[in-house]
Amino acid sequence: MSDLLERLRGRGWRMTAQRRVVAEVLDGEHVHLTADEVHARAVAKLPEISRATVYNTLGELVSLGEVLEVATDKRAKRYDPNAHRPHHHLVCAHCGAIKDVHPSGNPLADLPDSERFGFTVSDVEVTYRGVCPNCASA
Amino acid sequence: MSDLLERLRGRGWRMTAQRRVVAEVLDGEHVHLTADEVHARAVAKLPEISRATVYNTLGELVSLGEVLEVATDKRAKRYDPNAHRPHHHLVCAHCGAIKDVHPSGNPLADLPDSERFGFTVSDVEVTYRGVCPNCASA
DNA sequence: CGCCCGCATTAGACGGAGTCTAAAGTCACA
DNA sequence: TGTGACTTTAGACTCCGTCTAATGCGGGCG
Ligand SMILES: [Mn+2]
Ligand SMILES: [Mn+2]
Ligand SMILES: [Zn+2]
Ligand SMILES: [Zn+2]
DSSP states (O other): TTTTHHHHTTTOOOOOHHHHHHHHHHHOOOOEHHHHHHHHHHHHHHHTTOOOHHHHHHHHHHHTTTTTTEEOOOSEEEESSOOOOOOOEEEEETOOEEEOOOOOSSSSGOOGGGGGGTTTEEEEEEEEEEEOOEEEEE | OOHHHHHHHHHTTTOOOOHHHHHHHSSSSOOOOHHHHHHHHHHHSSOOOHHHHHHHHHHHHHHTTSSEEESSSSOOOOEOOOOSOOEEEEETTTTTEEEEEEOOOGGGGGOOGGSTTTTTTEEEEEEEEEHHHHHHHH
């Protein structure tokens, strides 16, 4: 994702300090941060950045397909910079920890035509739930 | 679900007009209503029922395993009285229509040990997304 | 290089969904 | 029927996210 800024510039994005900082926060680690967590980390690098700008920028990154929205819990959406390699999620029901997982097989193929009700099915999300080792040992 | 009230009484539930009405709203049709939709339908039968009671009762039904919470979109949770037969969901990305589906195969078996990170995995939710026939023809 | 237009940022108001509280009501057992 | 614990209620409150209108600034043009 380190050439993200280049790609964005290529798409006509005006480059600003705020956008750079949001991209930096998402870069590197494969995390699943909420918008307010992104904001908190962005503020550490650029104290005057506003919540609205973080929301705006995340929304744009999502539209551009550079970041995915993930709704694993029923609270705040999480933003996933791992948009390159398709994957699903494994969530700890106790502490909320999230792992990227790659199940074998193609769940799309497991939905027979008789179960499609005439829909054009284009995507599938799989969320595994369980208890992480940390929470299990506590 | 028609003997739901019996089961609940058996569990020591105090039976009230409000709880009866919420159970009736959920009974029968296999719908996926939001809490406010449940409230609206409950009000039609018992005008003075409050939003808080609908939320309380839905929460209790969920704890008892009689109703499932479904978070197919990123807005309000939906309440699913079809807790008897395990199933997944197919959602229209355009109008939000929701269908119950029964994929072949067991997605839990598709998650190799090497992808479990020491978690005890107990559950999996699969959400298919696409466009329904109505929206496709429009 | 510096101007200037239009895009970007900002603070704060606003909205929807859900939770909480404290006061009032009512179920059900004795 | 009386009683006490359980339920219900209105409305305040929180959290997450969106919107607005005023201000700021990036960067192409002259
Ligand atoms: Mn991920
Ligand atoms: Mn369902
Ligand atoms: Zn955990
Ligand atoms: Zn549709």
